[in-house]
Amino acid sequence: MPIDKDTVSKVSNLARIKIDNNQLEKISKELEAVMGWIDSLSEVETSGIEPVANVTGQKLPLREDKVTDGGYSDKILNNAPEKEGGFFVVPKVIE
Amino acid sequence: MSEIVSKTILQIKEGLKKRDYSALEVTDAFISASESNKKLNFYNTFTKEKAIEMAKTSQSRIDSGEDKILDGIPIAIKDLFCTEGTLTTASSKILGNFIPNYESTVTQNLWDAGAIMLGKVGCDEFAMGSSNETSFFGEVINPWSKVINKNLSPGGSSGGSAAVVSAGAALAATGTDTGGSIRQPAAFCGVTGIKPTYGRCSRWGIIAFASSLDQAGPITKTVNDSALMLNVMSGFDPKDSTSANKNTPDFLKACGNFNLKNLKVGIPKEYQISGMSSEIINLWETGHGWLKDRGADIIEVSLPHTKYALPTYYVIAPAEASSNLARYDGVKYGYRNSQNHLDDLYANTRADGFGNEVKRRILIGTYVLSAGYYDAYYRKAQRVRNLIIQDFNKVFKDVDVILTPTTPSAAFEVGSQQDPISMYMNDVFTVPASLAGLPAMSVPSGLSTNGLPLGLQIIGKQFDEENVLKVASNIEDQAKFPFLN
Amino acid sequence: MEKFLIHGEKDDYQIVVGLEVHAQVNSQSKLFSGSSTNFGSKPNENVSLVDAAMPGMLPVINEFCIKQAIKSGLGLNAKINKFSVFDRKNYFYADLPQGYQISQYSDPIVGEGTVEINFPDGATKKIGIERIHLEQDAGKSLHDQHPSKSYIDLNRSGVALMEIVSKPDISSPEEAGAYIKKIRSILRYLGTCDGNMEQGSLRCDVNVSVKKDGDPLGIRCEIKNLNSVRFVMQAITTEAHRQVEEIENGNEIIQETRLFDAVKSETRPMRSKENAHDYRYFPDPDLIPLVLTDEYINDIKKSLPSLPDQIRKNLVDNYGVSEYDASVISEEKEISDYFFLASKGRDGKLVSNWLTTELFGSLNKNNLKIEDSPISPEHLGELVDFISDGTISGRIAKDVFAEMFETKKNPSNVIDEKGLKQISSSDDLIPMIERVISNNLDKVDEYKNGKEQLFGFFVGQVMKESSGKANPKLVNQLLKEKLN
């Protein structure tokens, strides 16, 4: 499956990873090579085969509704690149 | 004193008990070994002071007769396990300044058992890589490099963990394995490593790569030591919804039984890949022979979807990773590239903060989940994953364990593998067991023609680490592997 | 019911509306972490390591939230799915710390259902429910604290929401309003959501499109985050008019997410949602599918309380309450609870009259909720008893009621203290009637000569003589005897 530069820039935008224009060509070739190799999966007959997302064979564990956590905003903000008055701070977002 | 570093955990435990040396002396010996191997670049963060402090606490417990199972045992921690108050970076620039205020369950289990932390060893960035070369802090060097006088990769992603044990600079190390990241570096560095059944060790506090595959495990010199470490690392954790609510058997008891009568060992014919070197094929055959000598039945089996395991893995793991790594956005912690607009902040932070391989996988993962491609790639891979699981289920009706080589080759030179796909091929034998969540172990079993370590892999049934360990200790016993230290 | 239409310059247009109601589950702790859901705490105080998406943190689901979602599904006559999956919805936003929201996509916990909405004239309409799924709330961004920065508070991050998605069955702003009120009412009866729209416990996204009669569905726009019934109705009207105008100006409607500005009374595109989204939903690998048994669901079914529709029917059929009063009383659990206590062993019709006129009037005037009523249901019931057995007249009862509302006293104390007991014995009334007759002999003559309308005058005089306490029925009867 060919992966053109537009696709790469669409994907990089979805992933929020900036790619310089002069890199798009190179990266599209790299991704194309990997995806080409992955395309061998299309040979496999999978009709009627259920998709598997996890292998635990367990039941989803359930938690009791109790407050057992939180109450340490200083710990939460400890590593923040920018904070003020107990808030994380980011450039202004315009809705 | 220097002979301390060539001992195993069990031997050191014995020595501590007999007061041949103190926990502090043991720790000092490993600290010196680490310091004298600086050029191998084991550590992202070396926690010497902390180790000395922990050693003193251990010794006081030993003195009062209240010693715990790993008291006095210095170990290294892969820099993917969050450690309270100690830098935890995943070998990435984006977490280059991150100090967690919490401790991963697995490391907490180890400290609770008395183990001593030497530091945080390097790995591939976010565990994505098979050579350690994707680390932002530079690759760890394989201690076996001195055999051929060239810088060899320790493998990856747990390359630092395998290298530090191999060099006799730690008695054990924690690793994580998503597609072979414990087993391949263990094989490259001539040490033992086990990836237990998915769910055996809690994932809580381990920086996630691919959640449905990630599993912690120990890297040690010997099979016994791996079993002992695994005893401590395992256990149900209510904080991890995928943690197995099962009792941990005493894995040590499974080791050292040299009678394999009635044990059936499967040899999967699909693992004879084209281009595999004769030394690997010979080693594998030698392996059958050893097990046969101990009374095991050797049976040829078929895992027909083996060749699709790698492409399946390279859809599923990047897909999960693309989502797991979305949290590294420069807002809450870690590196930030400051910008006037939030979307620019994200895009620049992540462009600068992640290395090329991580970015490549995030892009692949984003692509295979995106509208129009989900069914063709992600959903398809999930179905093939099911077929791979079914292959194993079928084979495990007839055999108890499966024996394969761990890797298709011995350690390669740093910088020698530039192409991503040939790099991915390193995990060709380890990935299938990962996709099926099965326990699998690499044991150092011999040397290549130029004197580098080679490993054999034993794959077991779900939650049957015991047979894996049993077979591994038989191979170990017969291989008489010449450890570096 | 008359069809709601938007009259454009050229044509008439129908509107088609689907609603997504986000109802906060009334749990103590969050959907996937043990931190508190308390409202109004200091910023980032109710945040766990999981909610802040610290590296290596993992979700563990709150069983109470699962049960509440099932309960809500049962209350909306919906199918409970025994197999459901938690998916990740991936997008970047400052108040979404994980970079994804854990939600449910292809396998929600609750499937199709229906809800009946009620109109003031007693008409009803069935609205289809598409699904209900559980999901995490995001944090909160504050944009007005700093000229060039936004501030992020993660206290809401991870709070459990039930997203209730309707079918596009709603065709007027009034129906949308009635639908939200009904959903809110049912959830409050079930006790699964407190329905507090001001605090954001119930928020709506509205999908609006317009079309000419007989045309296929138009392109829809989604208006996000409306937190009052009034805003929902206004937003629908505003957006529908905008769309009609666009169409009549020859423009195409673009499918997009919009914001409603109540001050300017307009909708406008949301800038933060400008990048067309591709959420890349996939099953959260940190979680396992949720598998429910029939037994588990049936146990919850058994615990369901009576719901507004049943209560309304009960009020009409068994208590003689009018349709209109019944829908008012049944809307709020607190009101119907009050009603059932007040009407125990009494005439329900009379109680409902006093409840919906006098009590509601006084509560409204004093800005009180029924839970805070100074008159307890028991006291209101007793007051009705005193009217029924003739102890006081309906008119005196209003004075007693006012005094009860003011002082919280019980009615018999008020009646005793003020001597308001109705005079219902002929022996006491006859002297008063005789006094009135002897004082007004001229009027008696006029009456006897045919001026029958004077009868009311005599009744009034007697009532006055008795300070209003005379039993009016008896006064009538005795006066007739005396005068004829």
Ligand SMILES: [Mg+2]
């Ligand atoms: Mg919505």
Ligand SMILES: [Zn+2]
């Ligand atoms: Zn939602």
